[in-house]
Amino acid sequence: MGPVVSGHQVLGRDGSLPQGAEKHDVVEGMFDRLAPRYDRMNRIISLGMDKGWRRRTVDALAAVAGGTVLDLACGTGDVCRDLAARGYTPVGLDFSAGMLASARVDAPLVRGDGAALPVATGGLDGVTCGFALRNFVDLDAVFAECARVLRPGGRFAALDATVPTNPLLRAGNAVWFRGAVPLLGRMVAHDAEAYRYLPKSTAYLPPAPELEHRLRAAGFRDVRHATLTGGSVLLLTGTRA
Ligand SMILES: C[S@@+](CC[C@H](N)C(=O)[O-])C[C@H]1O[C@@H](n2cnc3c(N)ncnc32)[C@H](O)[C@@H]1O
Numbered sequence: 365m366g367p368v369v370s371g372h373q374v375l376g377r378d379g380s381l382p383q384g385a386e387k388h389d390v391v392e393g394m395f396d397r398l399a400p401r402y403d404r405m406n407r408i409i410s411l412g413m414d415k416g417w418r419r420r421t422v423d424a425l426a427a428v429a430g431g432t433v434l435d436l437a438c439g440t441g442d443v444c445r446d447l448a449a450r451g452y453t454p455v456g457l458d459f460s461a462g463m464l465a466s467a468r469v470d471a472p473l474v475r476g477d478g479a480a481l482p483v484a485t486g487g488l489d490g491v492t493c494g495f496a497l498r499n500f501v502d503l504d505a506v507f508a509e510c511a512r513v514l515r516p517g518g519r520f521a522a523l524d525a526t527v528p529t530n531p532l533l534r535a536g537n538a539v540w541f542r543g544a545v546p547l548l549g550r551m552v553a554h555d556a557e558a559y560r561y562l563p564k565s566t567a568y569l570p571p572a573p574e575l576e577h578r579l580r581a582a583g584f585r586d587v588r589h590a591t592l593t594g595g596s597v598l599l600l601t602g603t604r605a
Pocket residue numbers: 391392395418436437438439440441442443457458459460463476477478479493494495496499500501
């Protein structure tokens with residue numbers, strides 16, 4: 365059964381995740397609604413670790429000093445701030461008008477879709493992406509756009525939530541994200557539905573070897589992944605060939 369886009373329904377009535385064009389609209393609407401409370405919830409559900417994960421991503425980017433970096437799916441701008449602090453020139457892009465309106469950053473912000481970037485070909489030194497890979501409808505189209513806008517040698521670094529492979533850590537992760545997080549979402553963000561979607565949405569993310577393969581197929585070399593915090597976070601990097 366497909367999801368109901370109206371109201372605050374994000375998952376289908378049978379708990380299914382939205383797909384295709386429905387996913388695009390559901391995700392955009394959900395982040396528009398969450399935007400004012402998004403940062404606060406991030407700190408809570410990551411137990412304060414999300415800032416460190418984003419800084420690790422900017423470190424792993426290792427683009428040319430002072431380079432221009434597109435932060436894809438920038439949300440409220442946390443990665444843009446970290447990029448600027450490291451001396452890069454960030455530009456943020458997101459399709460949620462609500463998230464962009466809640467951003468408090470000096471970087472220029474653009475409303476747009478990751479699968480059709482309003483950016484010239486080959487002009488960028490880096491692309492970052494925080495916690496958004498699983499939200500894209502067509503990941504290959506997004507990877508292809510990242511390849512198009514980067515100059516040869518340009519760097520890519522993306523961070524996303526995943527599920528640990530260690531059974532004990534996996535069980536702990538499930539208790540937190542499937543039990544506590546929706547409750548916190550109800551109390552803090554007044555949106556339990558969105559915080560039921562967010563942990564479930566890790567199912568969209570392909571396994572790391574497949575992600576690496578698809579990034580290579582889009583035109584990247586030196587593709588690698590690392591896991592952080594017991595495997596609950598994945599960091600994917602590559603260089604434009
Ligand atoms: C979990 S938030 C991450 C925000 C930010 N990068 C961070 O690290 O906090 C996911 C973001 O992806 C954006 N997003 C999802 N699909 C998108 C698309 N196709 N094009 C642009 N932005 C998209 C959402 O609007 C949302 O702001």
